[in-house]
Amino acid sequence: MRELLAGLEEEGVPVRLASGTPTGGAATSPADSGEAATAVELAHAAARASPLDVGVGIDVEGRVCVHHAKRPADRPVVTTDATRARWCGHNAARLVVGLPLKEPPEQLEETWPQH
Amino acid sequence: MRELLAGLEEEGVPVRLASGTPTGGAATSPADSGEAATAVELAHAAARASPLDVGVGIDVEGRVCVHHAKRPADRPVVTTDATRARWCGHNAARLVVGLPLKEPPEQLEETWPQH
Amino acid sequence: MTLLVGVDIGNSTTEACLAECGPDGPRYLGGALTSTSGVKGTADNVPGVVKVVQEALSAAGRDQHELAAVLVNEATPVISGLAMETITETVITESTMIGHNPDTPAGAGLGTGTTVAFAELGACAPGERVICVAGAGVDFEDAAAGIAAARDRGVEVTGAVVQADDANLIVNRLPTPIPVVDEVTLVEKVPLGMPAAVEVAEPGRTVRTLSNSYGIATLFDLDPDQTRLVAPVARALVGNRSAVVVRTPSGDVADRRIPAGTLTLIGEHARLPVGVDAGAEEIMATLRRVTPLADATGEAGTHVGGMLATVRDAMAETLSDTGGEQDAAIQDVLAVDTFVPQRVTGALAGEFALENAVALAAMVRTSRAPMEALAGQLRSALDVDVHVGGVEADMAVLGALTTPGTRRPLAVLDLGGGSTDAALATGDGEVHSVHLAGAGDLVTKLIDSELGLDNRDVAEDIKKNPLAKAESFFHVRMEDGTARFFDEPLPAEAFARVVVLGEGGMRPVPTRHPLEKVRRVRRSAKHKVFVVNALRALERVAPGGNLREIGFVVVLGGSALDFEIPDMIAEAVAAAGVVCGTGNVRGSEGPRNAVATGLVDEHAGRTR
């Protein structure tokens, strides 16, 4: 969680409070807020709640997901594990700021078909 | 109301349904939905409900207001009367599309202090 | 220990340098700067000088009666002028074409047929190919219904031209889309019963057929002679998202050159005329042929002629005030190619065309200034000794040499508002100087006119600051791609607009041009004036015109504070192996205060 917030902060996304959690403009739903919920579900819910339309979810299994309010619920931007939380923070921030996502797209949920 | 929708359509904002009203991507709240509500209140409520963050309100007195979900409730983008409904439609669409608003800014709620 | 203040009266700015001089040389206590009052080198400068001296004293916590002397440079009056002459004009006669970029044309493709008023559609026979022309007051639902009904009857309505902003509304209501061009203000002037073509390109693309002479020839079955006549129409439509061409019997587009008058450049040996419409390159080549310029005149009745006369008259008046009697001869001109967006005569949809123009800066400078009056008044105003002396160029070099890392041979490039001055100090202490027309004010003027702003303040802000685009109510994206956030929502007027982040905060640029276009205009204006003038100036002061003989170039003056001009100049002279950078006078003042510092330095050296 610290790494996630660090990623958001480093990108300079202005910090706002959402559901009592300090976030970098994107609402985060910590795992303990919904027992059976998956990271994807949490992330989408957070994104929909966020005024900036971006949400991050972490589930009990340690999966981390970055989502956008306007994407279909089952098609998040990124899903990965806790070791890449910092990277998720960066990319959640970049969705807000409108910058291309960081690093190679191997982790991205949807990439372009290779031409 | 027809003129408002015409303005939205002409700008080519994709049509979506919100609260049962056909709109050009922006949710519109017809006057009859809230008795005492002003156009500004209706517009802000519509904007917050809209997935595109833009709303238009028309009140019983025939005032028309264009609002954006992220602006403070009491500081809409445009407030004018029904004779300029078409122009409101255009500008609501332009907020969605990311184009500068149409025509001279005399009608805009907030302009720049003259330098 | 004596307390001295050196004062440099520039065309725009008066600068002071305060120092305490003892046996070990000067100890600098600080400086100050203010706007110059009146024409440089005249008694009108007194209030500015008094102000700047007092500010320098109070900043250093010193009192006026401690002051031993004020050192003023020999400020020779300089008068400069700017003028612009448009040399092309696009005129549309007989409404032959409409090529514009309405925000919302609709229905990509090409339609051809005879122009028919909307009301007459019902009278068209099946099989007829027509272009529908709908004027003011035709409702979009009626328009769509009428067109659809005609098509049902077999009338081939292949395109439409409408007055209102209705194109998408109409096309959305048709069973099959046709190209529709809207926002044609003067639609009632579209000739009816004539063969016409309507083309709308896909989003992001531009018309292909109507911007091609042979495309028009194919559509209207033109012979080679007719094709030749229609070629300017095609050329004028290049780059438009949508276009209409109506083939009228006598229709014609003239892309004509306006006779812009002649400029006569008078050198010591030759006197060469050059047409202003020949363009900047030709004018500057002619100037090189007569160099050194002794005077210049412009044809009466033209902007350039008027400007040269005004400059000369202003100088004559300045000199007569002070009883001097020198001739006010134009000493340098700089011509720059530019363009001005101008409303096309005869256009039906408020079309603008970019017309070619030549901007000209000119300068008169006297060799000897009427400084006695100024010095006298200054003496009584400040009640202190006033020494006039030190040639400006020599002082600038002395001041520039206080920049760390420099030594002779050194060239100074002083980028001011009205003129670009250069001086070269060779190893043996000699100083050669040159004063060229055209500097910061011309850059501002070019930005103003090329963007059609008609607002000098905004143009000056654009010149001095990076641009951004307001991408939402809460953030802007800077021209380098970085985002900046705001807590307060931006005004509606700013939304999706290009803004400039100046000292007075954010200000919208009143233009439809995209950010990149504004940036390009800004950079090219700086390039056309300062890179050209820097090279001209250095070539004229360098031994044998060879830049390689100059060891160090120190860039000074108000325009050296610019965030990109010094880099452009450094880039341009890099090939010659010269060290070039912005001056840092006394290791602390940046490119300001060189002359004022030089005055103190020289005085200290003399008295030691």
Next chain:
Amino acid sequence: MTLLVGVDIGNSTTEACLAECGPDGPRYLGGALTSTSGVKGTADNVPGVVKVVQEALSAAGRDQHELAAVLVNEATPVISGLAMETITETVITESTMIGHNPDTPAGAGLGTGTTVAFAELGACAPGERVICVAGAGVDFEDAAAGIAAARDRGVEVTGAVVQADDANLIVNRLPTPIPVVDEVTLVEKVPLGMPAAVEVAEPGRTVRTLSNSYGIATLFDLDPDQTRLVAPVARALVGNRSAVVVRTPSGDVADRRIPAGTLTLIGEHARLPVGVDAGAEEIMATLRRVTPLADATGEAGTHVGGMLATVRDAMAETLSDTGGEQDAAIQDVLAVDTFVPQRVTGALAGEFALENAVALAAMVRTSRAPMEALAGQLRSALDVDVHVGGVEADMAVLGALTTPGTRRPLAVLDLGGGSTDAALATGDGEVHSVHLAGAGDLVTKLIDSELGLDNRDVAEDIKKNPLAKAESFFHVRMEDGTARFFDEPLPAEAFARVVVLGEGGMRPVPTRHPLEKVRRVRRSAKHKVFVVNALRALERVAPGGNLREIGFVVVLGGSALDFEIPDMIAEAVAAAGVVCGTGNVRGSEGPRNAVATGLVDEHAGRTR
């Protein structure tokens, strides 16, 4: 009535034109096109020709046995080659500088001091001015706490250089901000105990002090000789948002020219060598001096030398296959200035520098083709009469004249993949032609290398289509500002990226460059190749080299389908009063099918 098909075998494309010829001349039934199989003018072309003939027949609903004859142009083999020679190299020795644009530097301003490892901060004495260098593994909270503690003790930590992407995190945790540059990959190579400066510019701005030679001189107290040495450092830092300069005793940046070998241009009378590193302009000037070119050779061991040898060998082999014995001499070269982004040797943060390069296109073309073998095999494959004949240029002119609105004197500009060909038909029917190296393939190559894509397909897509930027998951903004919406969300990879909207749908451009930069590269590549070649070609065919003597210019070939190249050429020749546009062969085919149409036309004329 006889059914004929004309076939044009081009370097890239084989085109067919089907027609029925009767007493009233040809009636065109349609055409077809496919990729050329093998080297143009060799028997390898047969499969392509068979394919295109069958496609043309079946499109018109005709059967192969109705066909009376196939007309093939005299397709002379053309081999062209492209090579690129980098002529400058930026090398950093002794880690003198780090100038890069990390996404997130922090704390605008300038800091100076001695470099100290983070772990050693505790050992610094109060009053010491230091720059903290934090390597891998230093957590941002520890880094901030350590710096804050040192500052509390009076150690002046004025800036920091860190390895991780942590700059904002650190600065946000300091009581007062200092400039911090992050993402310095090889931070362990930063020399410690040396004077250094760290500069971070405000968002949207670039460094001012470290990009100015005198700024560096001021900071490090350099004498003029040292300043001269440091000037290339300053120049290399121009345009960066953040920079670090460490003053090492023997530090040095070389902005050196790589000896790129010599090109020898052999004319009929002269044989002139020219260094490739002299740049394109010099090479083309030398070429003009030896014109007409008889041959060219490049220094062995250089890219250009290798390319010229390869081109010559390939042609020799093609000719030997067919028993011909002509010499394979280079007939034309086109040199173009370009640049290649290249990783800086010795850089600490993965910096790239734009190195200058020269791209060269060369061409060998035979005068007489080994067509008999091709014709023979074609005859047996299709079981029909095959006529070889018609000089390609003559046929192109005949085909071009079917464009509405044209007549002689007419010039054809055929913009292909490997070569730009021009032919002029004067009023009396004579045809002069010229074949120049460099066309569409060189444009693609320039786009590929200038953007550092290393992907020919993407470069080809960029060449042919307008750009857009994905501004959200649901819409893109086209390069002209119009927005396009999608119902399906775009892939995450596309977000905020530059994309190209090609035939195969949307494709992201794998680059960090902003849209405008990609657009600029695209347009300048087209300009450098096609405008230059169009003018070269027209000047060589025009009577007396005077463009005004040409009445009509018809632009043909695959590259004439481009959405901006024909406009650029029309613009360039407009001044000469020539009517110039894209061909519309037979009033319907656009710029394609001219030679195939010409073959039919000529045959019909002869048999009538």
